[in-house]
Amino acid sequence: GAVVSQHPSWVICKSGTSVKIECRSLDFQATTMFWYRQFPKQSLMLMATSNEGSKATYEQGVEKDKFLINHASLTLSTLTVTSAHPEDSSFYICSASGVGGRLNQPQHFGDGTRLSIL
């Protein structure tokens, strides 16, 4: 159980393109989803917390207009990197907690999306 699907796995696109990444919880309802960014051999940096039916909570230094997050249902959250540039190239990973997003809930991670902007 607790499977999180993330799509696409790889994206290569030109500078200026907007890229949408989907994160789905397949066998449970996720009130809360999290979006992380990870550079090679580094830790996961939380970008934002996505709550179903409300606005996402962004971490300090993360541009809201650059990284658009939508959590339209209990099983789907999307991250759109708008007008992507080479510096946005990274590994983006989503995770989901169970219903209620209560404390002490483990997070279940998607496989990640490797984004390369040319």
Add this chain to the structure above:
Amino acid sequence: GQQVMQIPQYQHVQEGEDFTTYCNSSTTLSNIQWYKQRPGGHPVFLIQLVKSGEVKKQKRLTFQFGEAKKNSSLHITATQTTDVGTYFCAGTNAGGTSYGKLTFGQGTILTVHP
């Protein structure tokens, strides 16, 4: 803000040797979770510790949570090549208002030589 420090950053061991990674938080934690990320993969949840002084075991892995709930460790006995990967600790700040938000340590990259 909350910081979670993890050491060492890298650890190279011979197969059969033991391995330990340590995690320290700048603030008291509500709970601490441990994850393993294989090369090219995504983090996979290993375990969660909630109680002060808690010790949990999973086969060759032993997890500890400090009495003050500010530090934790993961010890692997007799490492195997399948243990290769990056081990992350991640904590939830006690009294935090953001449900479920984790702060990850930098991770320890474990290499096991056969």
